[in-house]
Amino acid sequence: MNITKSAQGWTIALLLLLIGLIMSAYTSWTPSNGLLDFSLIGLVVWTLIVTHMTIQTVTVYLHRTVAHRGLSLNPFVSHCFRFWIWFTTGMSVKEWAAIHRKHHAKVDTLDDPHTPIYFGLGSVSQLLKWVFVEGVSKYVKESHNPKTIEEYGHNTPNDWIEKHLYALHPFLGVGVLLGVTNVVLFGLPGLIIWGIQALWIPVFAAGVINGMGHWFGYQNFKREERTADGKLRFPNVAYSTNMIPVGILIGGEELHNNHHAYPVSPFFARKWWEFDLGSVTIRLLCLLRLAKLRTPFTATNKVQGLYYRMFNMGA
Ligand SMILES: [Zn+2]
Ligand SMILES: [Zn+2]
Numbered sequence: 001m002n003i004t005k006s007a008q009g010w011t012i013a014l015l016l017l018l019i020g021l022i023m024s025a026y027t028s029w030t031p032s033n034g035l036l037d038f039s040l041i042g043l044v045v046w047t048l049i050v051t052h053m054t055i056q057t058v059t060v061y062l063h064r065t066v067a068h069r070g071l072s073l074n075p076f077v078s079h080c081f082r083f084w085i086w087f088t089t090g091m092s093v094k095e096w097a098a099i100h101r102k103h104h105a106k107v108d109t110l111d112d113p114h115t116p117i118y119f120g121l122g123s124v125s126q127l128l129k130w131v132f133v134e135g136v137s138k139y140v141k142e143s144h145n146p147k148t149i150e151e152y153g154h155n156t157p158n159d160w161i162e163k164h165l166y167a168l169h170p171f172l173g174v175g176v177l178l179g180v181t182n183v184v185l186f187g188l189p190g191l192i193i194w195g196i197q198a199l200w201i202p203v204f205a206a207g208v209i210n211g212m213g214h215w216f217g218y219q220n221f222k223r224e225e226r227t228a229d230g231k232l233r234f235p236n237v238a239y240s241t242n243m244i245p246v247g248i249l250i251g252g253e254e255l256h257n258n259h260h261a262y263p264v265s266p267f268f269a270r271k272w273w274e275f276d277l278g279s280v281t282i283r284l285l286c287l288l289r290l291a292k293l294r295t296p297f298t299a300t301n302k303v304q305g306l307y308y309r310m311f312n313m314g315a
Contacts, residue, residue, distance in 0.1 A: 016180065023184065034187035043186060047193050051200045052251070054088045057081045058205055059251040059278040060285075066156060067097040070266030071282060074290040082157060086166045087173040089201045094167075095143045098153035102142070104263055105152070108214060108238035113142035116211040117239055131207035139206045174198055204250055208243075213256030217241035220270055221261035234261045245274045252276030266293060 023029040028037070038046060061081035064070045073081070085091055099113050106112045119134060121127045142148055157166075165172075178197060182190030219241055225233040240260035247254035247268060255268040255276055268276040285291035 012176075016183075019180075020183075029184065029187070031187045032189070034183065034185045034190055036185050038186060043189060043193065046186075047196055050088070050193075051197055053084060054197065054200055055204065055249075055251045055253075056278065056281055057084045058089075058201060059253050060281050061085070062091075062093060062096050063100065063253070064266040064278065064282070066093055067100045068264050068266075069155070069294055070264050071286075071291050071293050073285070077285065077290045082166065086170070087178055088197055090171045090174040091201070092143070092167060092170060093162075094153040094156040094158075095149055097156050098149045098151070099139060099142045101152040102148050103210075104236055104260070107236055107240070107260065113148065114138040114206070114210045115239075116215050119211075121211060121215045127211075130211040131203060135206035135208075135211050136202040139202075139210070205253075209250060209253045209256060212243055213241060213253070214239045215241065217243040217254075217257070218245075219257045221257055236260050236263055242274070245271070247274070247276045247278070251281075252278035264294070 020029075020031070023035075024031070027035060029035050036042075061073070061078065062085065065073055065078070065081075082093060085093065102111075102113050103115075108115045108117050110118065114135065116130055116134075119126070119130060121130055174197075179191065179194045182194045182197075184190075186193060219237070221234045221237045223232070223234065223237045223239065227233050237257065237260045240257045242257045243254045245255070252268045252275075253259075255270070255274060258268050258270045258274070259265075261270070266282050267279040268274075269279065282291055282293075286293065
């Protein structure tokens with residue numbers, strides 16, 4: 001580390017200490033409680049809410065809206081999602097969309113940026129290695145491939161704030177502001193919440209979906225299914241799997257095989273007993289006129305899950 005960088009680090013540390021001292025003198029902030037003084041249960045619930053907000057942002061905005069253009073969002077809502085991505089993950093929308101589109105284009109071949117097929121997830125140790133290390137390192141490696149970003153990164157944000165803040169300082173949000181916010185709100189325990197928030201997407205998106213979504217679970221749609229004239233019925237399915245039928249924890253991304261069968265559909269549930277929480281969010285945004293589906297509902301592009309039948313939504 002050179003002298004300038006270490007001086008910058010010390011300046012930031014002293015500045016944070018000073019802010020902490022001023023806050024403890026003039027507000028109810030203490031290092032152990034922060035401004036909000038939540039109980040342990042309160043802290044757990046808060047962590048679950050903010051991490052789930054990030055999951056919803058990834059599935060509804062990054063995945064279904066930007067990468068696959070299954071719906072369009074009101075510009076304000078869209079920007080809230082963009083801010084949250086920068087603030088809690090530091091990921092570039094353009095890079096994420098490009099790498100994901102390449103994954104679909106080259107699914108489960110040697111050119112797929114993050115298929116686990118050639119890695120082998122046969123043992124528990126390999127599975128853990130993928131979920132915690134390999135998944136995210138493959139993503140990061142591909143994000144440094146300019147050819148991929150150029151070839152697949154079209155139709156992604158490229159405005160003033162993207163150039164001057166989000167793309168220019170990708171880790172200012174998650175690396176500094178999110179940590180400061182958490183310490184202000186919760187004191188030093190906020191640092192633990194910060195760590196969990198920062199790890200949530202690398203583990204659940206890069207690790208679990210990109211790995212286990214092509215290895216573990218059941219398939220509604222099989223790669224070898226053919227039409228009457230001999231063509232593959234679902235050419236994009238490959239080895240993708242639905243991990244579990246109820247998609248809540250990862251916002252519906254659990255239904256990865258269904259998604260590969262109908263990649264442009266913003267709805268991932270295909271059976272009456274499957275549930276996709278992300279499509280509930282989309283449906284709510286549509287009802288509030290904050291989102292619009294790109295293509296009208298068709299037999300293959302409507303949600304066929306239980307909640308669709310119960311509420312007769314979107315026909
Ligand atoms: Zn996939
Ligand atoms: Zn996709």
